[in-house]
Amino acid sequence: MKTNTLVAIATFALFTACASAPKRVAELDDAHVKVTALSNDPLAQQAASRELAAARSNLEQADAALKKGEPQTDVAHFAYLATRNAEIGEARIDEFKARDEVKKAEGERNRVLLEARTREAEGAKQQVAAAEATAEMKTEEAESARRELAELQAKKTDRGMVMTLGDVLFDTNAATLKPGAASTIDRLAKYLDENADTRLLIEGHTDSTGSEAYNEELSRRRAQAVADELVSRGVASTRLEVIGRGEGYPVADNSSSGGRQQNRRVEIVFSNESGKFQQGASTETP
């Protein structure tokens, strides 16, 4: 720009020096500089062609007026118009540049937004996939837990899943488990190992033979024996609740030996997977 201006001045100085033209008019010199600078701007044709043409036409009028020896005010007038039109052209070019910047910046903005959105979508997709995998795993876990409970012959009751260890697994009047109970206890321990949040309510029950106090104590010891076996297999005792119910909750008639055998039992109530027992399964309510 500066060089252009200098060149313009130099050219014009040469031109005026050689020509046998009349006096110099300062306004016309300035106008020539301005118009030359505008015409040298690479954006002039694109953004300010009309203004450049008008300025050149003004300049020609000014030069002609000077040549014809018309009043200096007329020369200055046309030079003024040329200068202003050149300045309007400059403003048009500035505006063109600014609008171009906006256009480019908006393109860039859209690109950044698109990138961010793509990234978000990618993240969301990954989260969905992870959630699906987790859900699938949970379904599988629940499925295998159900299968295992079925293997343990647990029955669904209004107290939750309940498994009954029958009288045959205990010695008569004793609280020691027979060796035949081992595989059941093993499976129970394995189940608890795989379902870390499940808790057990272990309830002992007896028939009506013998004193009530004795039966309650016997039922509690039998329940405790089951708990001890589980603890010896690595189950945390805090997950086990032991209670002796005595003879109060028969499941069969105590008048027959078959009924009494059914009543001598240990019931194991399973909590849900978050360690909660169903209502009616807790120690307070029988």
Add this chain to the structure above:
Amino acid sequence: MSVRNGIISTALAGLIAAGCASAPQQPAPQVTRAQTLIEQAEKAGAQEYAAADLERARDKLQAANAAAEKGKEEIAAQYAAQAAVDAELATARASSGQARKAADEVHAGAQTLSDEATRKEPQSDSSMDRR
């Protein structure tokens, strides 16, 4: 377009003024035109972006009116033509100034956006860690 019209009408006015020096006393078309262009510049926001150019246009218009009152039609026409081109310059600078302002805002916005976009990544990562 307006510039060329201005030149033509200036030339015409010159001819008319020269032809009949005792022209009737009514606002010359260049004066009306300059007045209109000044109003356009005001509406375009020239007061904010090109106050000096707008002021010069008003001064020239006043000078044109003063010359016309004294019957100096040729001088009035010149002043009016200069006022017109001053007003056009004011309008051009106003819209260029507004475009520049918009560009600066977009640049600032783009900077903020790109800052946010790059800042977002670690944030979403940490939220995933929490999960």
